[in-house]
Amino acid sequence: EIFTRKPIQFFQYVLVGIALILFYSLLLSLSEQIGFAWAYLVSSAVTILITTVYFHSLIKQKSATFILAGIMLILYAFLYIILQVEDFALLIGSIFLFVILGVIMFVSNKIKERKQVADE
Structure with missing residues (x-):
């Protein structure tokens, strides 16, 4: 919603x-x-497919x-790898998680900078 500038309703998040x-x-x-391996592949593929098709329709x-x-x-690939290396x-x-936190911190800083530039 922040990057695409398109409103997404609460029900759609649900x-x-x-x-x-x-x-x-x-x-x-x-x-x-x-x-398990085939089930994980099919389940993740179906979840990614329906989520991205729905997202694109929005x-x-x-x-x-x-x-x-x-x-x-x-x-999903990373979660599968974690499950395999017990x-x-x-x-x-x-x-x-530390890498993800760093990425989120970096991206959120860019969002703040964009908002400040847009406000000026």
């Missing part, structure tokens, strides 16, 4: 949140049938949609 929650339900039910910007899809792909999961997760 729908995306429900899709993210249903990922786990789909993962659990599929993993009982086809194994904002109608291909570049922002591809960025969202890429971010979701990276996050012995180092806490260490890898902690390092990744």
Whole structure:
């Protein structure tokens, strides 16, 4: 919403949140049938697909949609890797959270600078 300058309603956030929650339900039910790796692949692909298609229908910007899809792909891939390396999961997760925090701090600083320039 900040980057695209398109308003997104609360209900639309709720729908995306429900899709993210249903990922786990789909993962659990599929993993009982086809194994965890394939279930994770299918569940994450479906979640990314419906979320990005819905996002694109809201904002109608291909570049922002591809960025969202890429971010979701990276996050789901990283979560899968963490689940596979059980012995180092806490260490890898902690390092990744610090990296994410740094990125968010950097991006939020740019947002503040853009807002100040726009106000002037």
